[in-house]
Amino acid sequence: MALPIYRGTFGPAQAERLLWRAGFGPRKGESQKLAARGLSGAVFSLTRPGKERFVGRPARDENGRSLAPLDAFGHDHLWWLDRMVRTSRPLVERMTLVWHDWFATTNAEVGSNKFMLRQNKLFRTHALGSFQDLLLGVTTDPAMLLFLSGAYSTKDAPNENYGRELMELFTLGAGKGYTEHDVRQQARALTGWTADYKETTGFYNFRFEPKYHDTGTKQIFGKKGRFTWRDSCRLCLQRHAHGPFFVRKLWSYFIPTAPSAATQRDLITLYRKQKYAVRPVLEAILRHPDLYRGPAMVKPPVVYTAGLLRALGRSVDTTEWWGYSYGAGQALFFPPNVAGWPDDRWLDTAKFRGRWFLASLALRPSVLDPEAWAGKLPADPENLLARAVKVTGSPSLSNQTRELLLEFGRRALGDAEDEYEQAVFPVQVRNAMCHLILVSPDHHTS
Amino acid sequence: MTPARRACGCNDFSRTSFIQHAVAEAGRGLPAIEPGMPLPPGTGLSRRSFLSRSLGLALSVYGASVIDPRALELGIAKAQAAGPGQILVSIYLAGGADSLSMLYPHADPDYRRLRPKLALAADAGPAFAEDQRLGWHPALEPLTKLYEQGKVTVMSQIGLETADGSHFNTLNNLQEAAINARLNTGWLGRYLDVVGAVDNPLQGISLDGSLDPLLATVKHPVAAMDGPFFQLSVPSVYGKVETRLQEAMGDIGSADYRDASRNLAAGVMLQSRRLIEQMAPFGDGSGLTPPVEYPSADPDGFPTKLAGLAGMISSGLPLSCVAMTAPGLYDTHDSQVSYLDDGLARTFSSIAAFQADLESRGVADRVLIYVWTEFGRRPEENGSNGTDHGAAGLAFLIGTRVRGQLIGEFTNLKDLDPLGNLKTVVDFRSIYCSVLEQWFGVDAGQIVPNAQKFARAELFA
Numbered sequence: 001m002a003l004p005i006y007r008g009t010f011g012p013a014q015a016e017r018l019l020w021r022a023g024f025g026p027r028k029g030e031s032q033k034l035a036a037r038g039l040s041g042a043v044f045s046l047t048r049p050g051k052e053r054f055v056g057r058p059a060r061d062e063n064g065r066s067l068a069p070l071d072a073f074g075h076d077h078l079w080w081l082d083r084m085v086r087t088s089r090p091l092v093e094r095m096t097l098v099w100h101d102w103f104a105t106t107n108a109e110v111g112s113n114k115f116m117l118r119q120n121k122l123f124r125t126h127a128l129g130s131f132q133d134l135l136l137g138v139t140t141d142p143a144m145l146l147f148l149s150g151a152y153s154t155k156d157a158p159n160e161n162y163g164r165e166l167m168e169l170f171t172l173g174a175g176k177g178y179t180e181h182d183v184r185q186q187a188r189a190l191t192g193w194t195a196d197y198k199e200t201t202g203f204y205n206f207r208f209e210p211k212y213h214d215t216g217t218k219q220i221f222g223k224k225g226r227f228t229w230r231d232s233c234r235l236c237l238q239r240h241a242h243g244p245f246f247v248r249k250l251w252s253y254f255i256p257t258a259p260s261a262a263t264q265r266d267l268i269t270l271y272r273k274q275k276y277a278v279r280p281v282l283e284a285i286l287r288h289p290d291l292y293r294g295p296a297m298v299k300p301p302v303v304y305t306a307g308l309l310r311a312l313g314r315s316v317d318t319t320e321w322w323g324y325s326y327g328a329g330q331a332l333f334f335p336p337n338v339a340g341w342p343d344d345r346w347l348d349t350a351k352f353r354g355r356w357f358l359a360s361l362a363l364r365p366s367v368l369d370p371e372a373w374a375g376k377l378p379a380d381p382e383n384l385l386a387r388a389v390k391v392t393g394s395p396s397l398s399n400q401t402r403e404l405l406l407e408f409g410r411r412a413l414g415d416a417e418d419e420y421e422q423a424v425f426p427v428q429v430r431n432a433m434c435h436l437i438l439v440s441p442d443h444h445t446s
Numbered sequence: 447m448t449p450a451r452r453a454c455g456c457n458d459f460s461r462t463s464f465i466q467h468a469v470a471e472a473g474r475g476l477p478a479i480e481p482g483m484p485l486p487p488g489t490g491l492s493r494r495s496f497l498s499r500s501l502g503l504a505l506s507v508y509g510a511s512v513i514d515p516r517a518l519e520l521g522i523a524k525a526q527a528a529g530p531g532q533i534l535v536s537i538y539l540a541g542g543a544d545s546l547s548m549l550y551p552h553a554d555p556d557y558r559r560l561r562p563k564l565a566l567a568a569d570a571g572p573a574f575a576e577d578q579r580l581g582w583h584p585a586l587e588p589l590t591k592l593y594e595q596g597k598v599t600v601m602s603q604i605g606l607e608t609a610d611g612s613h614f615n616t617l618n619n620l621q622e623a624a625i626n627a628r629l630n631t632g633w634l635g636r637y638l639d640v641v642g643a644v645d646n647p648l649q650g651i652s653l654d655g656s657l658d659p660l661l662a663t664v665k666h667p668v669a670a671m672d673g674p675f676f677q678l679s680v681p682s683v684y685g686k687v688e689t690r691l692q693e694a695m696g697d698i699g700s701a702d703y704r705d706a707s708r709n710l711a712a713g714v715m716l717q718s719r720r721l722i723e724q725m726a727p728f729g730d731g732s733g734l735t736p737p738v739e740y741p742s743a744d745p746d747g748f749p750t751k752l753a754g755l756a757g758m759i760s761s762g763l764p765l766s767c768v769a770m771t772a773p774g775l776y777d778t779h780d781s782q783v784s785y786l787d788d789g790l791a792r793t794f795s796s797i798a799a800f801q802a803d804l805e806s807r808g809v810a811d812r813v814l815i816y817v818w819t820e821f822g823r824r825p826e827e828n829g830s831n832g833t834d835h836g837a838a839g840l841a842f843l844i845g846t847r848v849r850g851q852l853i854g855e856f857t858n859l860k861d862l863d864p865l866g867n868l869k870t871v872v873d874f875r876s877i878y879c880s881v882l883e884q885w886f887g888v889d890a891g892q893i894v895p896n897a898q899k900f901a902r903a904e905l906f907a
Contacts, residue, residue, distance in 0.1 A: 256707065296707040350655060352714045356678050367681045398708075400701040408694035415686045428687040435680045436694060441703055441711035 020446030023090025025307030049089040059316035074322035077332040084306035095127035101340035115143040132276040155214035158187040177241030189227040243268035296445035301328035308362035311393025328354030359438035370424040377426035381409030388433035521645025525764035541777030545822035545840035556859035585790035588798035602854035605838035605870035621659040632660035642666040658769035695719040746773040752800040760807040780832040815844040837867035876900035
């Protein structure tokens with residue numbers, strides 16, 4: 001087995017891409033620091049991070065109060081966004097986001113921030129661990145039991161909801177390696193989970209109740225046995241179709257082009273040999289040449305948002321971060337359906353508008369008042385662009401964008417007709433450049 | 447500190463409005479693409495933004511099987527040439543509006559008993575002409591006037607027998623006109639799939655920016671727009687520099703980045719720049735001069751959207767089903783009096799202006815307005831100056847052609863269901879079937895499951 005490893009230059013530009021794909025973008029100076037570690041050192045620093053530390057000021061709402069993620073609408077989103085912004089283990093948070101999309105559960109149906117956050121903790125615990133442990137955990141997770149009807153499924157009335165998605169969306173892929181007969185038999189094997197309900201506090205006491213479990217013989221994938229929920233998961237993982245499904249799906253979160261047949265085969269072998277361990281597969285993907293040589297990827301809105309805050313050295317300080325992220329197409333804990341967010345639809349004019357407002361929010365403390373700063377900035381496009389790049393956290397800019405921003409600066413400064421305009425236009429140009437950098441094609445992608 | 451959790455599981459109203467959008471996404475006719483799934487035909491083209499040159503509208507088109515956006519523009523032109531048709535405008539009061547306050551049995555001692563704090567005074571609002579035992583909520587005064595002109599049909603105790611008190615389930619069932627069937631299409635969407643065109647997205651249009659689940663189709667395209675506005679500005683950039691900034695958006699948007707994702711991002715920037723140009727006339731109001739006065743600017747833009755809609759109808763655009771959400775917060779678990787006053791006043795003053803606008807433009811006979819909510823609220827008030835989720839509620843049909851009378855029965859507080867809620871007298875689906883057959887002239891049997899089970903109401907004179 002010889003999984004290819006990227007051998008080209010690993011400079012700040014490559015490190016920046018890695019930080020976006022495997023995290024939430026660089027903080028000030030972080031790309032340079034990461035590049036100095038070399039490719040493998042950089043990747044391992046992400047996949048094998050030390051103890052979690054939080055950098056910067058903890059999140060607050062606009063009244064300066066701490067967040068109430070268990071109670072207040074939208075604060076669950078802000079609480080997680082805050083972790084993404086301030087954590088020292090970005091890949092752990094990024095993988096938590098991957099699992100949230102992979103096992104997409106929506107609070108619109110669960111109706112409990114408590115259970116959503118408990119599920120979120122499960123995803124974080126197993127972020128880079130064993131997919132088998134994760135799958136077993138998700139299968140009996142309260143939010144999932146409520147979302148896909150596991151809590152209501154009994155031997156007398158087995159519910160097919162979870163059994164179907166377990167195979168279609170979580171482990172095998174639509175129509176790959178299972179039949180409708182398997183769906184029904186899986187439903188029987190998965191029976192037995194239940195919970196109690198109180199009018200005042202909702203569901204509690206999630207547990208396996210033997211009397212609700214169908215103890216009879218089931219036939220799944222042609223095998224017969226008195227299968228239980230553990231067998232349901234195990235049988236799916238052992239199915240041939242699981243390897244290709246897992247590898248291609250995990251790959252697709254980091255690299256937009258499909259892996260070659262040889263790479264896919266080797267990743268499957270690695271995954272099987274490592275007993276469903278995620279970390280080794282991830283390390284192979286993050287060191288693969290396709291990540292560095294291949295095309296750019298559109299950043300999910302919440303990654304874009306966390307990245308703005310990291311680059312500008314800011315913390316979550318208003319609930320507006322929730323609203324505009326929703327406007328840009330992503331409200332955490334509310335994926336559109338069980339298949340997660342359609343990541344080929346992150347950009348249209350409405351969502352672009354959401355991103356525009358996010359950029360405005362990010363720049364709010366950095367905007368210079370043209371009156372107050374009149375005459376204090378040079379009428380020099382190069383100088384103004386350099387200032388704007390610095391304000392926005394020194395992201396790398398393509399030549400196309402750089403040239404067009406300079407051209408914008410030249411034209412706008414050239415429009416100044418009197419002394420007043422000559423004094424204030426440089427300030428306005430600098431404000432506009434900051435904004436254009438953050439909404440440029442370079443910045444929506446990595 | 448933080449608001450206490452409520453028994454219904456909805457922290458506050460914004461969840462309901464949120465669910466609206468979440469369902470809209472979920473209701474998309476196409477399956478989501480995951481690795482390993484075959485790509486359905488037209489992937490990546492099923493939803494596209496394009497500009498209808500006829501009005502410069504920013505449209506997001508859903509479910510279009512047509513490849514080329516220019517074909518959609520031709521489709522709109524073709525449908526427009528075919529002549530004007532009937533239009534249904536659905537206006538949704540999100541959250542479950544309190545029917546027992548909107549049309550209240552002022553003389554009923556049970557009403558006073560169940561609503562010790564919230565009951566309205568006997569003379570608070572105008573009397574209901576068909577049954578003097580009922581009174582209108584004072585904020586419904588604009589609706590009362592239309593009712594006196596015979597332009598309002600009131601549906602009392604309308605609901606679904608299977609309603610379970612969940613915003614999500616009830617709404618989903620009402621949108622689909624089916625019980626827990628997960629059809630992923632709306633009843634109006636299915637109507638458009640039966641009679642609509644393959645190339646006219648304006649036939650079903652959501653005015654709240656994203657696809658309304660009522661309009662979700664599988665075959666034919668529908669569209670969403672967020673009012674006739676699209677402005678993007680940068681703080682402390684204005685005048686000549688702002689003009690240059692927009693020019694730069696166009697330039698950056700037109701650049702070739704030699705990368706698919708970057709070119710996609712550039713293309714969206716270019717489209718946005720075009721929208722800013724096209725929407726500019728609407729932004730300052732010069733592109734919209736309705737013949738009647740609407741309530742002044744509302745934070746939700748509801749009156750402005752209705753004024754724009756009247757203009758679109760009057761200009762002959764081929765609209766058929768229109769869906770929008772009313773302003774206001776109706777999930778009134780607390781502070782019911784102020785929320786309801788505010789929401790109803792804002793909603794119905796705008797609807798009255800819209801109706802007058804349609805009449806003055808001479809197109810009112812083609813338009814039927816349907817105002818609804820997912821459920822009524824519990825007759826017995828809760829301990830926090832509000833009401834919890836109930837069952838049957840109230841809906842209205844408004845227009846010059848309606849018979850203008852009560853359907854259903856006098857609000858019966860003697861005969862409540864085991865949970866203490868109003869029983870369903872009129873099934874929503876019987877109204878859907880009646881509207882389909884009597885307004886649109888199609889057989890409801892091909893659109894509403896089990897349509898034969900529901901009695902029809904005589905809706906039009």
